[in-house]
Amino acid sequence: MTKYHINRRKFIGQASCMAVGGTTFLSSLLNLKAMNAMSISNSSVLACNDYKALVCLFNSGGLDAFNMLLPTTSSEYNTYAATRSNQSIPLADILPINTLNTPGRTFGLHPSMNNMQSLFNSGDIAFISNIGALVAPMTKQEYYDEAVTAPLGLFSHSDQQMHWQTGFAHARAAAGWGGRIADLLTSCNTNPNISMAMSLSGTNLFETGNNSVEFTLSPYGPVGINDDNDSWWYNTLRKTNITNMLDATYMNVFEQTYKNTTKSARVGNAQISTALTNAPSFNGIFSGTYLSDSFKMVAKIIASQASLGMNRQIFFIDYGGWDHHDNLLQNQQVMLNEVDNAIGEFHTALSSINKLSAVTTFSLSEFSRTLTSNGNGTDHAWGSNVFVMGGAVNGQKIYGEYPTLQLNGPLEVGGGVLIPTTAAEEYFSEIAMWFGVPNSNLLDLYPNLGNFYSIGNGNPIGFLNI
Numbered sequence: 001m002t003k004y005h006i007n008r009r010k011f012i013g014q015a016s017c018m019a020v021g022g023t024t025f026l027s028s029l030l031n032l033k034a035m036n037a038m039s040i041s042n043s044s045v046l047a048c049n050d051y052k053a054l055v056c057l058f059n060s061g062g063l064d065a066f067n068m069l070l071p072t073t074s075s076e077y078n079t080y081a082a083t084r085s086n087q088s089i090p091l092a093d094i095l096p097i098n099t100l101n102t103p104g105r106t107f108g109l110h111p112s113m114n115n116m117q118s119l120f121n122s123g124d125i126a127f128i129s130n131i132g133a134l135v136a137p138m139t140k141q142e143y144y145d146e147a148v149t150a151p152l153g154l155f156s157h158s159d160q161q162m163h164w165q166t167g168f169a170h171a172r173a174a175a176g177w178g179g180r181i182a183d184l185l186t187s188c189n190t191n192p193n194i195s196m197a198m199s200l201s202g203t204n205l206f207e208t209g210n211n212s213v214e215f216t217l218s219p220y221g222p223v224g225i226n227d228d229n230d231s232w233w234y235n236t237l238r239k240t241n242i243t244n245m246l247d248a249t250y251m252n253v254f255e256q257t258y259k260n261t262t263k264s265a266r267v268g269n270a271q272i273s274t275a276l277t278n279a280p281s282f283n284g285i286f287s288g289t290y291l292s293d294s295f296k297m298v299a300k301i302i303a304s305q306a307s308l309g310m311n312r313q314i315f316f317i318d319y320g321g322w323d324h325h326d327n328l329l330q331n332q333q334v335m336l337n338e339v340d341n342a343i344g345e346f347h348t349a350l351s352s353i354n355k356l357s358a359v360t361t362f363s364l365s366e367f368s369r370t371l372t373s374n375g376n377g378t379d380h381a382w383g384s385n386v387f388v389m390g391g392a393v394n395g396q397k398i399y400g401e402y403p404t405l406q407l408n409g410p411l412e413v414g415g416g417v418l419i420p421t422t423a424a425e426e427y428f429s430e431i432a433m434w435f436g437v438p439n440s441n442l443l444d445l446y447p448n449l450g451n452f453y454s455i456g457n458g459n460p461i462g463f464l465n466i
Helices: 008-015 021-032 072-087 116-121 140-145 157-166 177-188 231-247 253-277 290-303 328-352 422-436 439-445
Strands: 052-058 070-071 094-095 107-108 125-132 198-199 215-218 312-317 359-364 382-389 399-402
Touching: 008 021, 052 290, 052 328, 052 422, 070 072, 094 116, 107 116, 107 399, 116 125, 116 328, 116 382, 125 422, 157 177, 177 198, 177 422, 177 439, 215 290, 231 328, 253 290, 290 312, 328 359, 328 382, 359 422, 359 439, 422 439
Parallel strands: 052 312, 052 359, 125 399, 198 215, 198 312
Antiparallel strands: 070 107, 094 107, 125 382, 359 382
């Protein structure tokens, strides 16, 4: 038995905040916000008796995506190398991929991405090229003339991160497209204590809906009230007081809502903790980095979805640090290797629990970086490349239009910045459609989508089997 030593002064100090459980409790409450949207039911939502999950990997900071997916055809590589100068990857180091839809053109991946090379060649990964925030299609001349509205706050980290997470390139918004999807599909899940949206990276805009909020986990499990299940008399007394507070009824509507949210979060935390004790351990699969452990936790939650009463889940992982104004090549080598390992390990874990076709993993980043070097790195740009992985992916293809990387080319507007040719909203909407969002709700989610895609006319891009 562990002995606890506490003096009178310390006891009085701790007891004074017993009623609210201390600052750790308040912090956990903010992190474990439970959704309050269970009363909303959208009659147009498609049947969701199956299980599907979205896993968003947000590469915040601006991933230099034209060193992730590279041209290897002789003439195109020479242009790439001339434009990128001392930030280019040697041709001999690029990992070749076998694309099915780029006749006469060849491509490869960064040397650190051997797992994703294999997954691409086996058909479980696709890339979407030269994608970015757009309000409407735009030519180079229209950009110069300001004849077409450009995304608000172009080249700004905060604004572009907001656009990629909200789907609103024309305005600043307080709700993300992942959260708004959770609002629409909340009736798919039967558990009122655990949000459809789960974050491994704390509070985020992507999963903030009008009625839904994320349930936050660490890569090592749910973050509950400290010592909530500890048997020491002091913690037992504190737990009893907190329970009494949560069982009470309050006349003030804000107090009652606050209480209900806290109580639901506490119950959800216990449910997840119990489920995780029965989840697969995935021993020997994951490599133990923070990113790898985040994907491992997602895999465990997915494996536990039936016991948690979840038919739809949305996960968010933010892997930041891509703002490589300096030391681009060295930093990318390390960070892309971590991404590559985590994606490969997650694929293995999903396959082992027969969930690969039920899970779509996709990448976001606020922008790519300038094709030109600033001497030791690259700066903020616009058009980018992203990837999507899963059993439902029409893989081994590069979608969109991989651009010429020539300076003064048809899409290069100066400083190595490329105008995107595929709108991020097209990417988002195809993911939403696969997840079960009806066509009738697409324009509510993505107001500018109609400028690029005719609703109901097949897939916006084609990278998913819907």
